[in-house]
Amino acid sequence: MGAIERLAISKNGFVFDPATGNSYTVNSTGLFILNLLREGKSEDEIVDALVENFEVSQEEARRDLLDFLEQLRVNGLLEASNV
Amino acid sequence: MKRPYEKPVINKLKVNFMNKFGTGTFSLSKKVRKEIEGVPVEKLVEEFGSPLFVFSEKRLRQKFREVKNAFTLRYPNVEFSWSYKTNYLDAICAILHSEGETAEVVSEFEYEKARRLGVPGNKIIYNGPYKPISSLKTAVEEGARINIDHFEEISDLEEVAKELGVKVKVGIRLNMDTGIKPQWSRFGFNLESGQALDAVKRIAAGGVLELCGLHCHIGTFILDPSAYEKEVKKLVDFAYKVEDEFGFKIEYLDIGGGFPSKNRLRGVYLPPDVAVPSIDEFAEKICGALLSSLRPGDYPKLILESGRAIVDEAGFLITTVHASKRMPDGRRAYILDAGVNVLFTAFWYHFNIEIDREVVGPSEPCILYGPLCMNIDVVDDDVNLPPLPRGTKLIISPVGAYNVTQWMQFIRYRPGVVLIGENGSVELIREAEDLSDIVRREKLPERLKVKWEE
Numbered sequence: 001m002g003a004i005e006r007l008a009i010s011k012n013g014f015v016f017d018p019a020t021g022n023s024y025t026v027n028s029t030g031l032f033i034l035n036l037l038r039e040g041k042s043e044d045e046i047v048d049a050l051v052e053n054f055e056v057s058q059e060e061a062r063r064d065l066l067d068f069l070e071q072l073r074v075n076g077l078l079e080a081s082n083v
Numbered sequence: 084m085k086r087p088y089e090k091p092v093i094n095k096l097k098v099n100f101m102n103k104f105g106t107g108t109f110s111l112s113k114k115v116r117k118e119i120e121g122v123p124v125e126k127l128v129e130e131f132g133s134p135l136f137v138f139s140e141k142r143l144r145q146k147f148r149e150v151k152n153a154f155t156l157r158y159p160n161v162e163f164s165w166s167y168k169t170n171y172l173d174a175i176c177a178i179l180h181s182e183g184e185t186a187e188v189v190s191e192f193e194y195e196k197a198r199r200l201g202v203p204g205n206k207i208i209y210n211g212p213y214k215p216i217s218s219l220k221t222a223v224e225e226g227a228r229i230n231i232d233h234f235e236e237i238s239d240l241e242e243v244a245k246e247l248g249v250k251v252k253v254g255i256r257l258n259m260d261t262g263i264k265p266q267w268s269r270f271g272f273n274l275e276s277g278q279a280l281d282a283v284k285r286i287a288a289g290g291v292l293e294l295c296g297l298h299c300h301i302g303t304f305i306l307d308p309s310a311y312e313k314e315v316k317k318l319v320d321f322a323y324k325v326e327d328e329f330g331f332k333i334e335y336l337d338i339g340g341g342f343p344s345k346n347r348l349r350g351v352y353l354p355p356d357v358a359v360p361s362i363d364e365f366a367e368k369i370c371g372a373l374l375s376s377l378r379p380g381d382y383p384k385l386i387l388e389s390g391r392a393i394v395d396e397a398g399f400l401i402t403t404v405h406a407s408k409r410m411p412d413g414r415r416a417y418i419l420d421a422g423v424n425v426l427f428t429a430f431w432y433h434f435n436i437e438i439d440r441e442v443v444g445p446s447e448p449c450i451l452y453g454p455l456c457m458n459i460d461v462v463d464d465d466v467n468l469p470p471l472p473r474g475t476k477l478i479i480s481p482v483g484a485y486n487v488t489q490w491m492q493f494i495r496y497r498p499g500v501v502l503i504g505e506n507g508s509v510e511l512i513r514e515a516e517d518l519s520d521i522v523r524r525e526k527l528p529e530r531l532k533v534k535w536e537e
């Protein structure tokens with residue numbers, strides 16, 4: 001099971017990794033992305049979903065998504081091959 | 084309508100998750116412990132050295148009575164039998180025997196230790212998968228209760244019975260599905276497969292053994308009281324089957340141990356006060372299951388072999404900060420004078436870690452390493468501590484169960500153990516080891532004597 005799947009994510013953006021005991025907070029956009037990642041959605045699908053649900057351009061959403069994935073990797077929550 | 088956008092961020096929380104529940108926070112007032120049962124930590128170390136195991140007689144007796152009351156108030160025929168492997172220091176066993184516990188042993192060594200302490204054979208329960216036939220003979224002669232683990236042991240006991248010309252009362256150990264994983268199916272006879280019934284048939288056919296008890300131990304640190312409810316119902320059903328079909332009378336149901344202590348298992352992030360059910364919850368399920376499934380007027384003896392739940396919280400380990408390090412990943416680490424050599428349960432638990440003095444400075448996640456020159460020697464890999472000066476004492480608890488039996492003489496000597504009596508007296512109950520303890524059994528062939536040429 002990948003790191004993303006094992007996370008306990010609460011509705012208010014509290015994230016807990018049972019493997020390490022680390023916990024995190026995510027904002028609502030981050031939470032939105034995390035949930036899509038857990039559903040196995042691709043980068044393109046996530047960008048589309050962001051644009052559809054939030055007031056954000058395709059370009060900005062894509063750039064921010066990459067940045068967010070980088071944050072997940074730094075925290076050991078995402079393997080390089082996951083997306 | 085589209086939602087307003089905010090750049091996605093995830094932040095690691097510096098303090099640990101448990102803050103939410105009000106524990107685990109490094110609150111100075113809570114995590115400083117200058118004394119144990121009124122005796123200053125400083126004084127204990129001055130007199131007995133560091134590291135040092137410290138047991139509280141008061142806590143031990145209180146806990147035992149709490150557990151005992153939970154059951155005796157709910158069922159009329161209860162026996163507690165002290166699981167020697169959990170802690171077989173003479174002083175600890177003697178305290179529990181004085182509270183009325185019999186002895187539950189799983190080897191000839193433990194059997195001999197109980198006898199030496201003055202426990203009569205008929206107050207000993209002899210369990211375990213390996214019982215040499217000579218020890219079975221002694222146990223039979225001295226009237227110990229024996230719970231049989233396998234078919235070979237049935238034969239061994241029949242041999243002993245014939246040799247001594249007596250009919251021997253025995254119990255059999257069962258294993259079963261109670262929903263607990265892993266299932267301890269390597270011990271005793273499996274219930275669901277029919278093996279247990281085969282064992283009863285085998286005993287009946289032999290004609291020299293009399294089945295009078297059923298034993299089971301479903302696992303350790305069980306957090307689900309309803310597992311015991313299943314265990315008890317299955318035991319009672321089986322007991323009646325045995326009574327009705329074979330004419331044996333089942334006099335005791337020994338449900339083993341397995342109740343948790345207020346310790347925090349690795350991988351469980353809830354504080355023990357939340358995660359660990361109270362002993363009353365276990366007693367309620369167990370006694371409720373008994374009373375609802377036993378026939379009217381039938382009260383076979385309920386035997387409990389609780390170990391960890393009784394002694395764990397009575398034990399503390401004082402250890403000293405020897406050095407500190409900054410790891411390449413930025414984390415702070417400390418080197419202590421006690422490690423997994425004496426704290427076997429560090430592999431299972433995140434202990435409660437207290438310091439002996441007020442220390443100013445922000446807490447940060449730290450690693451606690453033991454003194455061994457071995458990579459496995461990690462007491463805790465994630466504990467929040469302020470910057471600790473060299474010489475700070477840490478008080479680690481609960482450590483009363485399984486450590487002073489499973490500790491290893493490895494690399495370092497094993498430390499002393501003291502008991503704080505109910506009146507505050509401090510008595511040494513096991514001296515710290517020295518070289519003589521380790522070399523006593525060694526023999527160096529004359530020809531190998533070490534001599535250095537000048």
Ligand SMILES: Cc1ncc(COP(=O)(O)O)c(C=O)c1O
Nearest residue numbers: 166300303340341388389390391
């Ligand atoms: C047969 C038996 N009884 C009792 C115990 C004590 O268990 P606990 O310390 O979990 O109560 C054990 C431990 O393994 C055991 O094997």
